Amino acid sequence: MTFRARLGDEIRDAGFVSFGVTRPDAVPEAGARLAAFLDGGHHGQMHWMAERTAWRGDASALWPEARSVVMLAQSYAPDHDPLGDLNRLEHGAISVYAQGRDYHDIVKKGLKRVARWMVAETDCAVKVFVDTAPVMEKPLAQAAGLGWQGKHTNLLSRDFGNWVFLGAIFTTLELEPDAPEEEHCGSCRACLDICPTDAFPAPFQLDARRCISYLTIEHRGPVDEELRGKMGNRIYGCDDCLAVCPWNKFAVAASDLRYHGPHRAPPLDELATLDDAGFRARFSGSPIKRIGRDRMVRNVCYAIGNSQQQRLKPVIQGLIEDRDAAVADAARWAVERLS
CATH class of the missing domain: 1.25.10 (Leucine-rich Repeat Variant)
Known part of the structure; x- marks a missing residue:
């Protein structure tokens, strides 16, 4: 078996549904896109997004010795319709990704397993990231062919929908990059039209200041009264734009049952x-x-x-x-x- 085939087997054994390879400098437009997002104030109180913009905009600057980035996707697909919880008005609707165990723990454990295998096989150097560094995972995942950033700005795929966590393994190993994925949203507007707060000023653009996920998780202090009534019973995050995506007909079962935890609708x-x-x-x-x-x-x-x-x-x-x-x-x- 080739190294690539054996790597794929190890990745699937570690609980990931898909992976792809790209170069650290594969998304040269990321810096300009990030700057436009920040200049528009769309990050709200997430001031950390304006820090280390050189690293966020250019993954090759994060670790110059890295030659390849292995992007991995792990499914947390729900076993129920999340939109149904919005009708349980005496209960709080919690985003699917937060209903069980902290994904940082589960995804990072899988990444470290794969990274250790890579080091043992090739004696390369590696670094693993799961929201732990200024890495723009979604553009890198699209460059690695995993999927594309849909009109809701989240990664989605024709193979596994959009219920996935992303992880990255930066390595000094030279690996053949995959072809980037193209966008396949077509004329569909389901994710844009369902948003209760009109948080998408245009397709493929998000104004976090109006996003319920941002408002319930990142925003400190009182929420604007104009938006409070539109939040419904959502108390941690919002899944509307994810849940309505037609590509979820290809969603695969959650990689770890611990994602289906006790915090569905308290x-x-x-x-x-x-x-x-x-x-x-x-x-x-x-x-x-x-x-x-x-x-x-x-x-x-x-x-x-x-x-x-x-x-x-x-x-x-x-x-x-x-x-x-x-x-x-x-x-x-x-x-x-x-x-």
């Missing part, structure tokens, strides 16, 4: 009463833990305000005097909305 009244210790205990080992109790309870208050459930009103009335100003503001808004 009752809002339970989450509203969490203190810091209770929040950390409930979401231990989950990516949700990164937003902290205050931001979660703020989101829960918005969801309760949108729930039309009068029985939930007493649950948040006690939060009007919460020590966190954003939680207190959200609770007052929710009580008034239910009234």
Whole structure:
């Protein structure tokens, strides 16, 4: 067997559904695209995106010794229709990727396994990344032939849809690059039209300041009142544009059952009463833990305000005097909305 074939076997054994190879300098347009995104202020409060832009815009600058980048995709496809949770108004809708174990742990473990194999086979040097460095994974994945960035800006494929995590292995090994994938969205607008907050100013462009995923996870402080009512019961992330993509008819089962965890649609009244210790205990080992109790309870208050459930009103009335100003503001808004 060729090295490429044996590498593919090792990658599939490590839980990945697909892989491709590209050069670190394969996306020369990435820097200009990133600059336009930042100049438009579309990154909102994600100030870290404006840092180390030389590395983000040019992967070859991140580690000059690297000669190849192996991009890998791991499926976390749901075993249910995520859009159905939006009708369970007394429950919070949580993005599919965060319903189970933190993907950083699972994907990085698989990457390290493959990287160790590569080192043992060739004595090359490697570095692995899963959201742990300023690497623009999606453009590199398209350059490696894994798929293309759809109109919703996420990576999707004719082979496995768009429910995937991406990981990167930078290596000093010279590998034959794959041909980049072309865009196959055609005239479809499903992901654009379903967005409840009109977060796409144009196809293939995202304004994070209007994206519910950004608002519930990255945005600190009160959310603009114009957008609160459009958030529905989404309390961590949003899957609408992913769930509606027609290419998901080719989605493959999740690579690890730990992605199907206990946080699918928790009752809002339970989450509203969490203190810091209770929040950390409930979401231990989950990516949700990164937003902290205050931001979660703020989101829960918005969801309760949108729930039309009068029985939930007493649950948040006690939060009007919460020590966190954003939680207190959200609770007052929710009580008034239910009234």
